[in-house]
Amino acid sequence: MSHRSRRRFSGSRGITACVTLIALAACSGASDDASGPGSDMSDEVAATTTVAPQEPAAEPGQRTSTTAAPEAEPFDISQVESSVVKILAEGTFADPDTRLVFEGSGVGSGVVISADGLVVTNNHVVTGAALLEVAVPGRGTVNARLLGASECLDLAVIDLEGDGYEAREFSDLEPRTGLRIFAAGYPAVDERSFDEVDYTLTAGIIASTSASGESSWSSVDMVLEHDAMILGGNSGGPLLYEDGSIAGINYAGRSDIDKNYAIAASEVSAVLDRLIAGEHVDSIGVNGTAIYDYEYGIPGIWVASVRPGSPADAVGIIPGDLITTMQDIPIAEDGTYQAYCDVIRTQGPAATINIEVVRTTTGEVLSGQLNGRPIETGIASGGNLDDVALPESGDSDEYTEYQTVSDDEGLIFASVPTEWVEVDGSFNVDFGGPSVWAAPSIEGFQTTFDDPGMTFDVSADGTKTIDSIVNDLNIALNPICEDLGAEPYDDGLYSGVSGFWADCGGTSTAVVAVVAEPASGAFQVRVVVQVVSERDLAAADEIFASFIVVE
Numbered sequence: 001m002s003h004r005s006r007r008r009f010s011g012s013r014g015i016t017a018c019v020t021l022i023a024l025a026a027c028s029g030a031s032d033d034a035s036g037p038g039s040d041m042s043d044e045v046a047a048t049t050t051v052a053p054q055e056p057a058a059e060p061g062q063r064t065s066t067t068a069a070p071e072a073e074p075f076d077i078s079q080v081e082s083s084v085v086k087i088l089a090e091g092t093f094a095d096p097d098t099r100l101v102f103e104g105s106g107v108g109s110g111v112v113i114s115a116d117g118l119v120v121t122n123n124h125v126v127t128g129a130a131l132l133e134v135a136v137p138g139r140g141t142v143n144a145r146l147l148g149a150s151e152c153l154d155l156a157v158i159d160l161e162g163d164g165y166e167a168r169e170f171s172d173l174e175p176r177t178g179l180r181i182f183a184a185g186y187p188a189v190d191e192r193s194f195d196e197v198d199y200t201l202t203a204g205i206i207a208s209t210s211a212s213g214e215s216s217w218s219s220v221d222m223v224l225e226h227d228a229m230i231l232g233g234n235s236g237g238p239l240l241y242e243d244g245s246i247a248g249i250n251y252a253g254r255s256d257i258d259k260n261y262a263i264a265a266s267e268v269s270a271v272l273d274r275l276i277a278g279e280h281v282d283s284i285g286v287n288g289t290a291i292y293d294y295e296y297g298i299p300g301i302w303v304a305s306v307r308p309g310s311p312a313d314a315v316g317i318i319p320g321d322l323i324t325t326m327q328d329i330p331i332a333e334d335g336t337y338q339a340y341c342d343v344i345r346t347q348g349p350a351a352t353i354n355i356e357v358v359r360t361t362t363g364e365v366l367s368g369q370l371n372g373r374p375i376e377t378g379i380a381s382g383g384n385l386d387d388v389a390l391p392e393s394g395d396s397d398e399y400t401e402y403q404t405v406s407d408d409e410g411l412i413f414a415s416v417p418t419e420w421v422e423v424d425g426s427f428n429v430d431f432g433g434p435s436v437w438a439a440p441s442i443e444g445f446q447t448t449f450d451d452p453g454m455t456f457d458v459s460a461d462g463t464k465t466i467d468s469i470v471n472d473l474n475i476a477l478n479p480i481c482e483d484l485g486a487e488p489y490d491d492g493l494y495s496g497v498s499g500f501w502a503d504c505g506g507t508s509t510a511v512v513a514v515v516a517e518p519a520s521g522a523f524q525v526r527v528v529v530q531v532v533s534e535r536d537l538a539a540a541d542e543i544f545a546s547f548i549v550v551e
Contacts, residue, residue: 075243077182081199082137082166083112084237085119086186087144087158088194089129094319096291096302099360101320107197109185109237110134110158111246112167117142117160118276120268121236122251123149124217126156127287128305128319134160137199148275149307152282152341154218154251155268156236157275168238170265170272171245175224179206181247183228183260185237197233204228204260206247211261214334215252216290219341222264224248230260282344284353284370285310286317290332290340293322295404296358297413297550299332300324301340311349311370322358325493326370328519356492363402363415364545367492398535402542407434414438414456414527415546417539432461433523445530449509452536453529454543460523466496469515469526477501477511489516493548494525507532512540518551525549 090105108125112118119134126132132144142161149156173179181204188197204227213220226239230253239248239262248262271281285307292299300322306313317323325331326343333339347353353370368375399417406413407425416438424442428435439445439453446453459469470486477483481501489498496516504511510531517524527547529540 077201077240077242077244080168080182080184080238080240080244081201083168084137084184084186084199085110085112085160086135086194086197086199087119087121087125087236088133088135089126089131090133091128091130091305092319093128093287093305094303096289096293096304099320101361105194107186107188107194107233108235109233109250111184111236111238111249112136112160112165113169113246113272114167115165116163117144117165118147118167119144119158119160120238120249120272121156121158122249123151123154123156123283124251124287125236126158127151127285127307132158133194134158135194136160136165139165146307148277148279148281150271150275150281150283151217151286151288152219152337152344153263153267153271154220155249155263155271155275155281157272168240168244168246170269171241171243171247172265173241173245173247175206175209175247175264177206177209179247180204180242181206181226181228182240182242183226183230183234183237183250183262184240185230185234185250187231188233202228202230207259209264213263214336214338216335217288217337218251219337220263220267222267224262224264226260226262227258228260229253229255229258231255280307280310280349282341282349283307283310284344284349285312286323288323290335290337291322292332292335293358293360295360296322296548297410298322298324298358298548299330299335300358301332301337314374315355315368315370315372316366316374317357318359320359320361321366322360323355324358325354325356327353327355328492354492358546362542363404364542365491365493365548366545398538404546405436405438407436409434410550412436412456412458412549413547414454415542416454417542420453428457431457431459431526432463433458439530449505449507449530450532451530452532452539454539455526455528456543456547457526458523458549459526464524466515466517466524469524470497470499473499473513473515473526473528477504480505481511489514491516491544494518496524512544514544514547518549522551523549 087108087110093104094101110119110121127149133141134144135141144158144160147157147159183202186197206226208225211223211225213223230250234250237250238246239250241247248264250262252261274281286303287305288301288303291302303321305319331339352372355370357366357375366375401418402415403418404415405423411434420438422442424437435457437455441451444451481504484500486497486499489496494516499513501511513528515526
């Protein structure tokens with residue numbers, strides 16, 4: 001089991017284009033070369049001229065003018081530097097590779113779009129930051145605040161202090177393959193400090209106007225692929241046409257294959273007014289990435305940081321959580337945000353949405369509702385066991401460490417105390433499926449009421465039902481325990497019945513059981529925990545919060 005800790009470190013996340021300076025899990029670098037081409041690209045721009053309209057022919061005997069109409073000056077692309085800003089985001093973030101939660105900072109880029117200091121950048125650059133500092137060419141560093149953001153579109157608008165800024169406009173030109181473009185921003189490598197990150201301008205052409213927008217951190221309809229190299233730190237910076245207008249917002253790059261990506265200007269313009277007004281579009285407030293979690297054997301959205309006051313924050317999601325289902329639909333199975341964003345767009349970010357979360361720092365499985373009830377753990381320490389008198393556990397009031405156990409085939413998982421040193425993951429022939437037992441002594445757990453323990457069995461052969469399993473438990477336990485009754489059970493992933501028995505075998509030991517199945521009814525689970533002392537109640541909570549079947 002991982003433990004929450006604070007640490008400063010450096011790392012990267014693959015193809016995203018925002019660099020981690022100290023450690024920002026939601027941003028990434030793509031190359032160690034942070035310098036790029038020189039910033040003065042004006043000599044590469046072909047001069048453009050405006051042809052003067054023809055004057056009417058002179059009448060016979062009239063003098064004609066010999067003064068030619070003046071040619072329009074070509075735009076000097078180097079002038080865009082004054083509108084491109086460098087963003088430092090500081091806050092609490094979590095890294096999916098190390099499982100560490102830490103205080104860190106990272107660098108991204110942005111483009112000024114109004115004289116009063118509105119800046120467009122990426123969601124993954126700024127969301128979750130406690131502090132935003134922005135370096136403006138010729139003005140020094142100013143503070144900024146987040147107005148609106150969208151994790152599905154990977155867009156955000158921040159507001160700089162003061163006014164009098166030099167702004168760029170979004171182009172209404174229809175992008176076409178082969179059009180010349182420029183990428184402006186502040187690429188960096190992890191070892192460089194914020195002050196050392198320099199402005200760069202790179203040139204290229206639009207390679208495609210229909211690149212896939214489904215990525216591990218966003219879901220965008222119109223994405224431009226181009227070959228103007230961008231590196232870590234360019235995230236949020238502008239992609240520009242030769243006239244200095246904005247063609248898109250850079251958000252990803254693959255330097256190894258010379259492919260770079262920008263959110264098209266039309267996509268940004270469609271939501272810009274809403275973001276400026278402070279609306280969060282297609283967003284529950286998460287800065288994260290779709291991963292397959294090998295520790296738990298499930299996919300999900302890894303939460304690197306959370307926007308304060310957002311639905312994700314209100315429901316109790318924290319950095320280091322793994323969102324596994326929304327509205328009972330598994331998400332991130334294809335390694336992208338698509339299913340996650342489809343649910344948000346279908347339901348609306350203000351809707352009540354069922355959600356399940358694995359808290360990787362503890363191994364708990366939590367369920368709750370966005371814009372509804374907070375995410376919570378299991379049921380064992382509440383319900384009908386509240387009035388059961390259990391002996392104190394002795395040296396410790398609770399187990400301090402847990403381990404994940406599974407069957408021999410790696411199909412079912414649960415978190416149990418590390419003091420339960422005996423584990424048996426043999427196939428349960430009688431129950432018709434995978435099984436795992438854990439206890440300080442499996443023999444003592446099986447034959448007496450003196451030892452705590454757990455058995456987790458799955459029936460997938462079609463011979464069992466929830467009612468038949470509950471009936472078998474009643475037959476086995478009612479003659480030797482006090483039946484405290486049953487309650488409906490629903491953790492957002494499995495639903496069924498939870499049962500409670502006390503004073504088993506003439507002792508103060510209690511037994512708690514959950515019998516449930518997924519919505520598909522494809523299999524049934526039976527989880528039974530023997531509770532000998534007070535600290536076993538907390539262990540039962542952990543077990544019921546963490547048990548899962550890999551389908």
